[in-house]
Amino acid sequence: MTRSNDRRRSYSAELIESGITPPLLSARNLCFEMQGQPLLQSVNLSVRAGRRTIVIGPNGAGKSLLLRLLHGLIPMTTGDIYWKGQRFSRDAQSAQAMVFQRPVLLRRSVLANLKFALKVCGFVGPERARRVQDALRISGLMDVANRPARVLSGGEQQRLAIARALVCAPELLLLDEPTANLDPAATSYIETLIDMASGRGITVVMVTHDQGQARRLADDLVFLQDGRVEGTGVASDLFANPRSEAMKAWLDGRLHVRREEM
Amino acid sequence: MDIGVLFLQSFGLISNWDSNLSEIVFLSLQVTVTAVVLACLLGLPIGAMVGTFRFFGRSGLILGMNVLMGLPPVIVGLVVYLLLSASGPMGVLGLLYTPFAMIIAQTVLVTPIIAALSRQVIEDLWMEYAEQFASLGVSRRARIFALLWDARFSLLTVVLAGFGRAVAEVGAVMIVGGNINHVTRVMTTAIALETSRGQLELALALGLVLLIVSLVVNIVVMAFRGTIVRGAYA
Numbered sequence: 013m014t015r016s017n018d019r020r021r022s023y024s025a026e027l028i029e030s031g032i033t034p035p036l037l038s039a040r041n042l043c044f045e046m047q048g049q050p051l052l053q054s055v056n057l058s059v060r061a062g063r064r065t066i067v068i069g070p071n072g073a074g075k076s077l078l079l080r081l082l083h084g085l086i087p088m089t090t091g092d093i094y095w096k097g098q099r100f101s102r103d104a105q106s107a108q109a110m111v112f113q114r115p116v117l118l119r120r121s122v123l124a125n126l127k128f129a130l131k132v133c134g135f136v137g138p139e140r141a142r143r144v145q146d147a148l149r150i151s152g153l154m155d156v157a158n159r160p161a162r163v164l165s166g167g168e169q170q171r172l173a174i175a176r177a178l179v180c181a182p183e184l185l186l187l188d189e190p191t192a193n194l195d196p197a198a199t200s201y202i203e204t205l206i207d208m209a210s211g212r213g214i215t216v217v218m219v220t221h222d223q224g225q226a227r228r229l230a231d232d233l234v235f236l237q238d239g240r241v242e243g244t245g246v247a248s249d250l251f252a253n254p255r256s257e258a259m260k261a262w263l264d265g266r267l268h269v270r271r272e273e274m
Numbered sequence: 275m276d277i278g279v280l281f282l283q284s285f286g287l288i289s290n291w292d293s294n295l296s297e298i299v300f301l302s303l304q305v306t307v308t309a310v311v312l313a314c315l316l317g318l319p320i321g322a323m324v325g326t327f328r329f330f331g332r333s334g335l336i337l338g339m340n341v342l343m344g345l346p347p348v349i350v351g352l353v354v355y356l357l358l359s360a361s362g363p364m365g366v367l368g369l370l371y372t373p374f375a376m377i378i379a380q381t382v383l384v385t386p387i388i389a390a391l392s393r394q395v396i397e398d399l400w401m402e403y404a405e406q407f408a409s410l411g412v413s414r415r416a417r418i419f420a421l422l423w424d425a426r427f428s429l430l431t432v433v434l435a436g437f438g439r440a441v442a443e444v445g446a447v448m449i450v451g452g453n454i455n456h457v458t459r460v461m462t463t464a465i466a467l468e469t470s471r472g473q474l475e476l477a478l479a480l481g482l483v484l485l486i487v488s489l490v491v492n493i494v495v496m497a498f499r500g501t502i503v504r505g506a507y508a
Binding site for chain 2: 080083085102105106108110112118119120128129131132
């Protein structure tokens with residue numbers, strides 16, 4: 013058995029032996045490099061089941077990249093990702109759903125977009141019809157069900173993207189700045205959808221730039237700066253006691269620029 | 275001969291549409307449409323697979339497909355002739371100088387066009403869909419069908435390009451079809467024959483019919499595309 017496998021087994025065993033339920037998703041010493049340049053460095057974090065974890069930080073901190081790594085869309089350079097204490101696998105990815113900043117909708121109707129996702133998940137017949145109706149109802153898209161998805165407004169498109177992500181009842185919903193470029197009304201609707209997903213027991217990991225949104229939604233918080241986690245924990249604690257100067261500056265709404273960038 | 279008079283005579287021939295002309299036009303459409311359908315059945319999946327899958331030698335394959343788009347028809351005609359001739363490997367089928375031979379030649383000519391152009395269309399769409407499909411866990415097979423379906427309106431233009439190439443083709447069908455009257459004579463080969471005979475009014479009439487056929491097909495397809503696109507996506 014390799015040293016890497018030993019390490020993985022020991023991590024899982026260590027948690028179980030200490031009577032701790034493993035987090036739904038966790039990253040240990042996660043690193044990602046591109047052309048020799050480190051974009052994420054030794055990221056350690058845990059996503060607890062049933063909670064909303066909000067990832068915040070400035071542009072270029074690696075927030076969206078982190079989300080893609082956690083979803084298994086791109087391979088990490090080094091480190092480990094665990095799903096329920098086990099090494100991340102294809103099954104883990106299928107228990108997750110991700111919504112991108114710019115919603116990727118098929119060139120089909122709203123209804124067809126939802127049906128496509130359900131077909132991929134293996135739902136057929138009355139169950140599929142029931143789930144489609146539920147998705148249309150929660151997303152408020154019932155009246156536009158037969159309209160082409162791409163002619164919807166930005167807010168409606170994002171609602172459809174979230175509804176499509178939820179339609180197969182994932183255990184974890186990953187959201188990459190879903191309200192970027194949306195007005196307050198559309199943002200509020202998206203946040204209601206996220207609340208509803210949480211209410212159904214779906215764990216949420218969301219990236220946002222919006223501090224107000226982070227305060228409204230976060231149970232747990234991860235602050236990323238220059239590819240490093242500078243603070244992680246219960247949101248109320250971190251908001252009250254920022255772990256670094258950069259985080260404090262960000263929360264205070266001040267511009268924080270590293271000396272080497274000047 | 276005065277070109278104005280020539281045109282008048284040509285229009286006269288078209289207006290007195292005879293059974294011989296019908297036969298030539300019908301056979302042309304039969305051969306071309308069959309070849310384009312076969313080329314689509316082969317070329318679209320090839321284009322979609324090359325557009326979305328990454329494998330060793332992919333760049334070389336794309337280069338090859340692009341080069342084959344400009345395949346000289348006479349070369350294709352010659353190769354198909356050699357394959358179908360009595361001494362060739364497929365000579366036993368007895369297809370030489372039949373419409374089937376012409377369909378084979380046109381399919382060989384059009385398939386690289388459909389494959390290469392659809393590859394580009396599908397690859398562009400795939401770049402947009404890739405992460406979402408990976409997130410949804412769409413299988414490779416389902417991916418191909420989904421991309422072909424979602425790109426269907428752009429692919430109609432690709433099919434039209436293939437049709438244009440096939441319907442205007444003369445060299446290959448002349449070699450493998452032989453331009454036999456009532457058997458393998460199509461519009462392009464008839465135009466070539468009548469021009470060489472000095473029957474310019476008939477050649478011009480056939481040319482005009484060819485243009486009209488091409489125009490009608492384009493109008494029908496584009497109208498269909500426009501109607502469906504408006505109802506499907508922005």
